[in-house]
Amino acid sequence: MPRRDTARTMLGASGLTVLGSISPFLLGAQAVLMQRDLGFGPARLGVAVSVFFGVAALSTILGVGVFTRLGRRVGLVVAGGLVAVGGLLVATVVQGWWALVLAMAVLGMGNAACQTTANAAVATALPVHRRGLGFGIKQSAVPVAIMFGGLAVPTTTVLLGWRSTFIIIAVVGLAVALVGATRPARRVGTTVRPVGALQPDRAPRGPLLLCGAAVAFASAPANFLGSYLASWAHEVGLTVEEAGVLLAVGSASSVLMRIATGHRADRRHGANLPVVAGMILGGAVCLALLGAVPQTWAVIVFGLLAFAVGWSWPGLILYAVARLGRDAPTQASSVIQAGAFLGGATGPASLGLVVSLLGFSVAWYVASASFVVSALLIMAARRGFRADLETRPPAQPFGYGGGRGEPRYTTRPPDAPM
Template sequence: MRIGRLGAEGARDARLMLSASALTALGALPPFLLGAQAVRVRPELGIGLGVLGAAVSTFFAAAALGSFAAGPVFDRTGRRVAVAAAGGFVALGGGLMAALVRGPVSLLATMVVLGLGNACCQSASNSSMARALAPSRRGLGFGVKQSAVQFAIMVGGVAVPTLGRWLGWRSTFATSAAVGALVVALALVRVPAGRAAPVAATGAVDRPPWAPLLVSGVAIMFASAAANFIGSFIASWGFEVGLSTTATGLLMAAGSAASIAVRVFAGWRADRRHGANLPRVAAQMFAGALCLVGVAWGVPWAVVVFGFLAFAVGWSWPGLLLFAVARVGRDSPAQASGVIQAGAFVGGAAGPLLLGTMAGAVGFRPTWLVAAGLFVVAGVLVLVSRRGFRADLVARPPREPLTWGGGRVEPSGPRG
């Protein structure tokens, strides 16, 4: 009987991870569809690299602002409204992109709508993970959920030689709009409508340490700026050095698939050790810096090899970083991970805009080197934040002792 119950719980957790990941991928997809098809979108809309970067940045800026409002609203209205709103914004934005976008102004306005859709998708999926996933699978859950962004990039890459080539780039956004409409329909039929249960008052809240938490938020801001520049402009750089649009699309797809595998594996491993996650995050960021130096070389084979590794290894840290910070978030893991999410959105907004403008002004090669430097700064800040977290655990022992990643109690000193 117990084995059957555990099997049912495992199946339920698997469905939860996959549905949250699918919703996250749907919200994150638009900027990568735009970036992967940039060589076709730019001539039709009459835009340059600067406007393309501004469009991607507008998406993330709208997502950052929308995420602050979405959480409290959805806490009051429940999961059904959250999922329906997410699908509705995606459907509206995709439809506008497919039918009405004709120039820079309409492109930027539509990316605002799609950015709000991303905020709703993130809030809805995060709520599902936080309220229902078993503690013993939380590291794996973060890895699977954060793989959704890479899945979005992979879908964007595959769309170039398939749907985008056959029916035009607008057809890819029409397809995402149709999926958004399907999400709305499923939310109204299948998602529970109950409100979130209020948190019981249990006395003073054991808050996370703000100084290292903010340092972590700044770290992911720098890393996200570099990483989103990869996703938005690697196709344009590959085309510039002599790769075909099909080859660049497949590069994005293959690199994203490898990153998904690494993120899931890293989360699975995190459930089986007692901390020490942040040094691994920093190592992944440093690896990303080395890969971008190789991409800057500009030889077609180097762009393929190091671009693939930049996706697979250099952009495999988001799930592990979120899990590590939430783990030392004491009584407020959602608040702690929220700081990280805010930093990621800010970096996602600033990176493509600033680096895209720089690429248009001085070329891609020096811009890739600057992006590599951002990865180095991010890795150093992650190690600095780890020192702060460890010092805080010694000075202010948590009310609930830290466990192994999988929720198993293990007496051990703070290892962060």
Template sequence: MRIPGPGEQTRQSLRLMGGASALTTLGSIPPFLLGAQAVWVRDDLAVGLGVFGVAVSVFFAAAALGSLGAGVLLDRLGRRAGLATAGVLVAGGGAAMALLVSGPLSLLACMAVLGLGNASCQTAANLSMARALPPGRRGLGFGVKQSAIPLAIMLGGLAVPTLGGQLGWRSTFVATALAGTLVLGRAVARSGASAFRPPGAAAAELDRPPWAPLLLAGLGITFASAAANFLGAFVASWGYEVGLSATTAGLLMAAGSAGSIAVRVLSGHRADARQGRNLPVVAVQMYAGAACLVGLAIAHESTVLVFGFLAFAVGWAWPGLLLFAVARVGRDTPARASGVVQAGAFTGGAVGPMGFGALAGQVGFQPTWLLAACSFVVAGTLVLLARRGFRADLLARPPREPLAHGGSRVR
């Protein structure tokens, strides 16, 4: 068998990272497309703001439930099955949004299908990063892959003056349906390729991670995702309330998203140079997010600009690093381990904007920012507790494959 040279390995790694990032963007973009075109969608379907908010929550709730099932499916059947499932769901959901949605019930049903497609996209991309990339590049891979989330926010905004503005909001979902069809075609074309199953391990013999710390990590990202998604949904409204113009508030979100992309990639790159110790970095980033939200509660234009940017760039830089660490200590089942964490992230995405948003409407933004900061503190503490559980399990039950990168190194 021919061994690829360093140059070819680099090109293969870049293709895998680019493919995983594109797949993550495709799965994540529907609620941002919907939000960016909210005025047109609500006028066309005659739905109120409440129904619109429920539709976004349904997307994340379906993704949370789907992530658990997708993790089990992909660990047994391989990445190609995940790609095919993602392609079918994204193509079908996008086509239904473009052609069939006519009212509240059909809108909710289509968003549920697209949420399940997002779960399949994310889990398949996680499995690619955990199995197909060389060990010394997996941290960078997860950082690049998770940078697709702020990229999806940017693309959702760009859809308004381009495709949506010219051809209507339904045309943007035609584009997602076509992209889903391409994913399905690629999965079918790879019928003879490796499925990235753990070598030589039957389902009953798989070396699985400990459930208790894994659930703690999933709960931690639920609290962190709730606070972070509240930030993304309402920082522009808060900025406008303290005196920023709508244009400046929009630029703050764009700059924060760009900063988040840069820090996520840098965090992944630095993780590849470490022998573990990734979860403490995740906790520090969450604690930094808490400090930024406290600063954001100060009702002044300059503090909103400074702490708003830092909250995006540093306080929301942890998703890729957390997934990298958990997938590595997932042993023979990285898709299932990352699926639990993704489910927590989607649950926070569904609950955070809705719960914190309702609270802000009742008591105002300032106390709500402080409560969201507390959510970040709880998240960081849960991540540190999860790390203690992972370390204890690695010492009591050494894995079949030593963990040279990510997680705790076994001595």
């Protein structure tokens, strides 16, 4: 693939991810205005966000097979169309909380379609030696969406009102659908198998589900960090403006780390899951220290490190699982995406309840424990993947276990004795 096409695919997947994921961040950034106009409180705001992520998780689980069969062209049409419909509903029809929840459900389905289509493009269309970087850039779109959501308030919202921001994403969604409708059809989600192979070579279900559960346990505290760090920083002494700057700088550090870890992953042969587990454990330490040291300097230092280390693993784990997904990288990465949506749906709401009942310090400890559980699940999944490679080697030699110039381990031929 020419470099121009590689860059276009990476940027396209990243833009599609921003489009799908930005709606709840727009909702959060404009919450004060929307609550006043639509007549609902903070609790219902959390429910609306949870509906978005919950519907996205369910849609990902149920729809990945359909998207794999229909291909990226149809994926773009469906993704852009759902975002356009959801955005227009919020901008023109929504006059109360129930209508907002319905619109967020549509936007959640749009997010699932955007993420599945973008994952398929990175996992199958990019050259093998660029997929780590591709997933890093794609997943960097999530903290970028957080920044865009915040920047919308002093710009578009002030000038044109909060409904205008959803008109913009509806227009962009319509443009994406038109691009999909006019581009040549391509099928995605499979890799070329040797002649004579009768069945697709699938990733082992057990380790894959363990990874999905691990991502759910990690996404819950990570989304809690993004949702509540500014509030905690203000409580320990930062001004509202300083807390906002902390959140923006933290998001930017996460973007840079996601890209850097993806680039480094392309330079080694596997050993990505231990790196993910190490990053998540680092995040666990940072969250525990946020609760243990309620001081301004600690919130700044450990808050930034929590973003830079503890929330920089999404692209790397997607790359690792897509690489281990054999003939079905799209389905494998969709399990991870569903786990991320599930964590996004449950994390801020459940940990926010802990804050209201027991305080921030306890909530940070609970979030840290969730990170630890995630790291343990990832290492258990790694053992399962390695055992599967040894007992069920792929048709083509597969390098794993790390190594720069050459892999530390290579699978044996399928017909070789064990």
